[in-house]
Amino acid sequence: MTARVTLIPGDGIGPEISDAVLRVLDAAGARIEWDRQLAGAAAIERGLEPLPAETLESIRRTRVALKGPLSTPVGTGFRSITVALRQELDLYANVRPARTLLDGGRYEDIDIVVIRENTEGLYVGVEHYIGMEGDRKAAAESVMIVTKFGAERIVRFAFEYALARARRKVTLVHKANILKYTQGLFLEVGREVARAYEGRVEFEDRIVDAAAMQLVLDPWCFDVVVTENMFGDILSDEVSGLVGGLGLVPGANIGEGAAIFEAVHGTAPDIAGKGIANPTALLLAACMMLDHVGDRATAGRIRKAAEQVLRARESLTPDLGGRARTAEFADAVMRRLA
Numbered sequence: 135m136t137a138r139v140t141l142i143p144g145d146g147i148g149p150e151i152s153d154a155v156l157r158v159l160d161a162a163g164a165r166i167e168w169d170r171q172l173a174g175a176a177a178i179e180r181g182l183e184p185l186p187a188e189t190l191e192s193i194r195r196t197r198v199a200l201k202g203p204l205s206t207p208v209g210t211g212f213r214s215i216t217v218a219l220r221q222e223l224d225l226y227a228n229v230r231p232a233r234t235l236l237d238g239g240r241y242e243d244i245d246i247v248v249i250r251e252n253t254e255g256l257y258v259g260v261e262h263y264i265g266m267e268g269d270r271k272a273a274a275e276s277v278m279i280v281t282k283f284g285a286e287r288i289v290r291f292a293f294e295y296a297l298a299r300a301r302r303k304v305t306l307v308h309k310a311n312i313l314k315y316t317q318g319l320f321l322e323v324g325r326e327v328a329r330a331y332e333g334r335v336e337f338e339d340r341i342v343d344a345a346a347m348q349l350v351l352d353p354w355c356f357d358v359v360v361t362e363n364m365f366g367d368i369l370s371d372e373v374s375g376l377v378g379g380l381g382l383v384p385g386a387n388i389g390e391g392a393a394i395f396e397a398v399h400g401t402a403p404d405i406a407g408k409g410i411a412n413p414t415a416l417l418l419a420a421c422m423m424l425d426h427v428g429d430r431a432t433a434g435r436i437r438k439a440a441e442q443v444l445r446a447r448e449s450l451t452p453d454l455g456g457r458a459r460t461a462e463f464a465d466a467v468m469r470r471l472a
């Protein structure tokens with residue numbers, strides 16, 4: 135069956151890495167009908183809003199999107215277009231899998247998935263200054279919001295994710311020892327949800343500072359990590375660092391009505407247009423997208439081919455120490471497709 139998927143090539147290196155990814159998907163026989171849409175600087179250049187209604191409508195219709203990095207020009211009224219997309223579509227679960235793909239890094243055999251709550255916590259942006267004695271900015275205050283609804287759906291998502299992929303353990307990361315109400319509620323609801331999965335998926339909880347240290351000392355004791363918004367933001371980058379940085383890591387933002395798959399790196403303006411960007415992160419995001427639309431076989435073949443190219447240190451792009459161009463890396467992956 136052909137899947138309809140919205141494609142937002144993105145800004146900076148976005149169009150080059152999207153082209154490479156589309157060629158690999160095509161060669162692998164993925165049956166996708168792309169609905170190309172604009173957002174970010176590319177939309178503004180064509181006289182549109184930074185997040186055009188048509189782009190949102192397309193994602194609501196197809197329910198699946200593959201997105202390159204977007205830049206958010208100042209003065210557009212958006213903090214971040216990527217964040218606005220998550221909010222508009224209530225994409226509450228951010229999924230960041232990190233697996234060792236290149237040998238010779240600091241750690242071998244890492245395989246950790248960080249699942250971050252995307253809509254609550256301190257990042258809701260409820261903050262203000264408090265003026266005192268003529269100083270408008272004498273103090274500042276931010277509010278952390280945790281709801282039972284939000285905590286329950288993200289922890290349930292993590293368990294369902296673990297079950298569907300035969301993963302053994304979910305670790306809930308929190309700071310309930312200090313933030314007794316907000317983080318306490320997150321932990322309490324998480325424990326309640328975990329009871330329903332007893333005997334099927336292991337469960338443990340860890341305090342965020344201890345978890346951050348343990349990720350460096352013994353990362354192999356983690357499998358699926360579920361946590362609130364800000365801790366998830368920080369820990370997902372830490373986990374990406376264990377496998378060599380953001381350039382090789384895909385991400386997904388998933389809600390009830392839609393899912394957006396993306397590379398987690400930015401627009402890389404320093405190398406944009408040179409044809410030397412590494413398309414691996416977006417390619418792996420496309421594999422997560424194929425899993426999501428039910429084509430696990432094609433996703434598996436592409437992952438295997440990309441992994442072989444990386445492990446053989448064949449046709450690597452300059453960011454990985456090679457001299458290949460984006461298109462040459464894609465060609466090498468296509469040659470390895472079984």
Ligand code: ATP
Nearest residue numbers: 203205381399400401402403404405411412413453
């Ligand atoms: P943005 O403002 O969009 O976040 P940035 O330059 O601050 O852009 P990144 O785009 O993530 O952040 O880039 C950080 C560094 O990593 C840059 O030197 C960039 O060239 C490099 N980089 C990021 N992604 C890639 C990629 N896919 N291939 C090669 N180099 C990359």
